[in-house]
Amino acid sequence: MRRIKVGVLASGRGSNLQALIDASRDGKIDADIAIVISDRADAVALACARDAGVDARYVDPRRKGARLAEESESEIIRLLDEAGVDLVALAGFMRILSPRLVRHFSGRILNIHPSLLPSFPGLHVQKKALEYGVKYSGCTVHFVDEGVDTGPIVVQAAVPVIEGDTAELLSKRILKEEHRIYAEAVQLFAQGRLRVEGRAVHVLPERRSDAGSDQL
Ligand code: DQB
Ligand code: GRF
Numbered sequence: 001m002r003r004i005k006v007g008v009l010a011s012g013r014g015s016n017l018q019a020l021i022d023a024s025r026d027g028k029i030d031a032d033i034a035i036v037i038s039d040r041a042d043a044v045a046l047a048c049a050r051d052a053g054v055d056a057r058y059v060d061p062r063r064k065g066a067r068l069a070e071e072s073e074s075e076i077i078r079l080l081d082e083a084g085v086d087l088v089a090l091a092g093f094m095r096i097l098s099p100r101l102v103r104h105f106s107g108r109i110l111n112i113h114p115s116l117l118p119s120f121p122g123l124h125v126q127k128k129a130l131e132y133g134v135k136y137s138g139c140t141v142h143f144v145d146e147g148v149d150t151g152p153i154v155v156q157a158a159v160p161v162i163e164g165d166t167a168e169l170l171s172k173r174i175l176k177e178e179h180r181i182y183a184e185a186v187q188l189f190a191q192g193r194l195r196v197e198g199r200a201v202h203v204l205p206e207r208r209s210d211a212g213s214d215q216l
Contacts, residue, residue: 001030001209002030003030003031003032003190004030004031004032004086004087004189004190005031005032005034005083005084005085005086005087006020006024006031006032006033006034006085006086006087006088006089006186007033007034007035007036007037007079007080007083007085007087007088007089008020008033008035008036008037008045008049008088008089008090008091009036009037009038009076009088009089009090009091009093010036010037010038010043010045010046010090010091010092010093011038011039011040011043011045011092011093011094011095012040012043012044012045012092012094013044013045013092014043014044014045014046014047014048014049014091014092015092015175015178015179016091016092016112016178016179016182017033017036017045017048017049017091017092018048019178019179019180019182019183020033020089020091020182020183020186021033021048021049021052021054023183023186023187025052028183028187029183029186029187029190030187030190030191031087031186031187031190033049033052033054034054034055034083034084034085035054035055035056035057035079035080035083035085036048036049036054036055036056036057037057037058037059037076037079037080038056038057038058038059039058039059039060039061039068039072039093039094039095040058041058043058045091045092046058055083057079059072059075059076059079060072061095066094066095066096067095067096067098068095068098070098073097073098073100073101076101077101077104080105086108087108087109087110087186087189087190088105088108088109088110088144089109089110089111089112089182089186090109090110090111090112090144091112091182093111096148097109097144099146102144102145102146103146107143107196109143109144110141110142110143110144110154110182110185110186110189111141111142111143111144111149111151112139112140112141112178112181112182113125113139113140113141113142113149114126114137114139114171114174114175114178115128115129115137115138115139115140116136116137116138116139116140116156116158117140117142117149117153117156118149118150119134119137120132120137121148121149121150122148122149124167126167126170126171126174127167129161129170130161130165130166130167130170134161135160135161136158136159136160136161137158137159137161137170137174138156138157138158138159138174138177139156139157139159139174139177139178139181140153140155140156141153141154141155141156141181141182141184141185142154143196143201152196152198152199152200152201153199153201154185154188154189154194154201155181155184155185155188156181157177157178157180157181159173159174159177160173188203191206191207192204193205193206
């Protein structure tokens, strides 16, 4: 089975990155993390990458706010292309990607979001879910399109909201599912089993593995 190369963009703690690194090392996904890029030099995610022997790069965002400067995005595109990545995985990356970057990797960027989209797009969504009073929340892996948290949904998992919940407790409960479904989604992509039809992502059945043959 061919292994795909994944480039991860992360701004923070890097627990989803770590889950993908672990899944790769444990043979649970046919994917290698080829490069990790952050817009924050002090991101724990970069340290996680270095500890795992993964190429870890800081790219100066060259501005404050929700988006990167154009040159910074060009640098990210160049690094991902040089690393030869088949898939880009956002893992707590806090900058919105421009249409140019999204088109460059069209259909090859995934994001993990801590709510059941299309409910609660944006930021601080666990707090918003509690305030709204939903009884279930969860997480969503979706393809990244030119909108924010609007792309076709690949995998979701629901978790219950429990009486007396806090944003912190709910976040922890959701995070555990994030780590599981992100690896699952990357594996489906690696196996070539995702077909996007409009908004819907269809998951094709697993092909019978045929050890000893590279064909079919
Ligand atoms: C995100 C990081 C930040 C936000 C959302 C997702 C956010 O709402 N920031 C406040 C500024 C709002 C604004 O200026 O509009 N991380 N790029 C594309 N599409 C996505 C998702 C993330 C990061 C980059 C996407 C993304 O769905 N084009 C996830
Ligand atoms: C996660 O909750 C993820 O869903 C959201 O940002 C957080 C990143 O956490 N997009 P980590 O850096 O992977 O630990």
